[in-house]
Amino acid sequence: MSERKGVRETTLTEEAYQKLRWDIVSGTLEAGSPLRLDNLKQRYGLGYSPLREALNRLHSERLVTTVALRGFTVAPLSLSEMWDAVETRIHIEAEALRRAIEYGDDEWETEIISTFHALAIKAKRLQDLTEQPPKEEIKALEERHHRFHHALISACRSNWLLDFSQKLYVETERYRFPVLGGSMAASSRDVSREHQDIMEAAIARDADRTVALLTAHYRRTGETLSARYAPESEANVAHRPKAPAL
Amino acid sequence: MSERKGVRETTLTEEAYQKLRWDIVSGTLEAGSPLRLDNLKQRYGLGYSPLREALNRLHSERLVTTVALRGFTVAPLSLSEMWDAVETRIHIEAEALRRAIEYGDDEWETEIISTFHALAIKAKRLQDLTEQPPKEEIKALEERHHRFHHALISACRSNWLLDFSQKLYVETERYRFPVLGGSMAASSRDVSREHQDIMEAAIARDADRTVALLTAHYRRTGETLSARYAPESEANVAHRPKAPAL
DNA sequence: TAAATACAGATTTTCGCAAATTCTGTTTTT
DNA sequence: AAAAACAGAATTTGCGAAAATCTGTATTTA
Known part of the structure; x- marks a missing residue:
């Protein structure tokens, strides 16, 4: 052992x-x-018990589905589920953000600024790359992205809101990941600019503005993903929220 | 086996x-x-694996805590955690309720009415009892209570909101349970009346009123629990939400 | 031919032991 | 007397085999 x-x-x-x-x-x-347990066992060189336990954790994060006595499968992707996650995330984080802006102290501001810069530098470097960045680099970018968004709401003083936000982040990460590897430079959005605006509004303690910017940020991302996953289809429009405007 | x-x-x-x-x-x-795994094994007459898996599920529901290599413990209770759960639940269900009121059809109304009556009948019967009702009966009451509250928001068309609502229900159930067994008859609240008002407002499609009633309902419950868990202490007031009024 | 049953292969679930890790109380050293 | 080191005990973790279950195919029956 x-x-x-x-x-x-x-x-x-x-x-x-x-x-x-x-x-x-x-x-x-x-x-x-x-x-299949047998497959995974061979693939990762681990025993049944650790795999089974890991699979159960992933189930509680909705990354895998399971039916009793019929094993595990990778959870399916669907646009309507993605929009549900995006809109729910907006609802959760809007509240968390308001509270964080109310309660946040110097340390909170500092954390937002430093995580923003860590993210911006990494994003710039990957954007300037001519070739497709390796998956490991995308993973590192995702981590910094996560840290920044977490920093924004970290002072909200609600474990439940933070927990739910975390869950929704994981869910949307699956949809975002393949797109990140794609045509980053070609994007018409200046995502870094959006992040900076959110940061500045938060530190200026303008709750309404910060929430509006964050909401727009998430909805734009959702639209990008919609376009990526169903480029020609009109069907996905039905999944769009009723009030896409700010 | x-x-x-x-x-x-x-x-x-x-x-x-x-x-x-x-x-x-x-x-x-x-x-x-x-x-302790050994204890549980003896207590329930089950092997390590099923217990371990069950414990992991309960961990994801926050009913047990765990530290790697140091086993599981029953999650602690605290008033501030309870208030966090109550307020977060209000935030989640308020949104779910608005959507359910918008989208709900005849079937939705029917489900609300039938679950309400199932709950009201059971509550009445247990209230009229002179002696303390057995735990099994309280469990049955809890189940009907759960079904009613779920029915209210079931038409919201968001799996995430329903999932979070479910999680928060489980969390608050722990706090509510011991109180339910106590002086039900002595309570100054007419809980059944509160449920009925919520039901009627929902079916009348008055979203603002329904949300206000539900919010008040949950906050009152929170206050009852606060009083029960820390009868003399003033400390718990600090955990109270800022805006307790409607 | 269609429905029901039986069978066989594949897969998941469970078990209990063995190894590894952490904890606890005692002894030794500074 | 305080700190460090050690040994024994208690506990968790990991493994692979055995049991239970499911799924699809072949066989039987009406």
Whole structure:
């Protein structure tokens, strides 16, 4: 049971969880495909128990579905589910943001500024690249993106709001990931600008403006993803929120 | 590995989950007490694997806490956590309710009415009882209560809102349960009346009024629980929301 | 031919032990 | 006397085999 070299850093369950999560979010394991225990065991070189436990954690995050006695599958993707996640996220984070703006102290402001810059630098570097950035780099970008958005609402003083926001972030990450790798430079949006505006409004303690900017930011992302996943289809318009304008 | 008589109804994991959940919510397993695998194995007559899996599910529902390599414990209770859950629930369900009122059809109305009556009848019967009702009866009452509140928002067309509402219901159930067994008759509130008003406002499609009534309903419950868990203490007032009025 | 039944292969679920890790109380050293 | 080191105990974690279950195919029956 010992690791290659001496001490093991984390539990095998954690390892299984991280690897599976990455393979699902990055699309290596396709949506809807069944996850056979035997396969996974061979693929990751881990036993049944850690895999099973990891699969259960992923189930509670809605990344995998499971039916009793019929095993696990990668959770399917659908535009209507994506829009549900986007709109719910707006509803949750709008409230969290208002509270964070009310309660946030110097440390909160500092964290927003530093995570913003970490994100902006990374985004700039990847955007300037001529070739397609490697998946590892996209992962790092996603992490900084996550940290920035978390920093915005971190002072809201509600564990439940933070928890729900986290869950919705994970859900939308799956949809966002393949697009991030695509034509980043070609995008007509200046996402970094949007982030900066949100940051400035938050630090200026203008709650209404910050919420409006964040809402627009998320809806634009949703629209980008809609276009990416169903370029020709008109069907996805039905999933759009009723009030897309600010 | 075979069951007493022929076919097994569900998986052992499901059985472990249900039993553990009940023992935690009903208070049989006290908040904060450690959950040793050996103990549980003996107590429920189940193996490690089903228990472990059930414990993980309960962890994702915040009913148990866990630290890697240090086992599981029953999640602690705290007034500030309860108020967080109550206020977040209000925020989630207010939105879900508005949408349900917009989208709800005849079937939705019918479901609200029937679940209301099922709840009202049960509540009346338990209230008229002279002695303390048995735990099983309280469980049945809780189930009907849950069905009614779920019916109200069931037409909201958002799986995420419904999922979050469900999570928060479970969380608050833990706090409500011991109180339900107590002096139900002595309560100055007419809870059934509150439910009826909510039902009528919803069916009349008066969104603002329904949301206001539901908010008041949840806050009153929160206050009852505060009083029950910290009767003399002034400290819990600090956890109260800023705007308790309608 | 169609429906019902039986069978066989594949898959999931469960079990209990063994290994690894952490905790606790005692002894030794500074 | 305080800090560090150590050993034994308690607990969690991981594994692979065995049991239970499901799914699809072949066989039988009406």
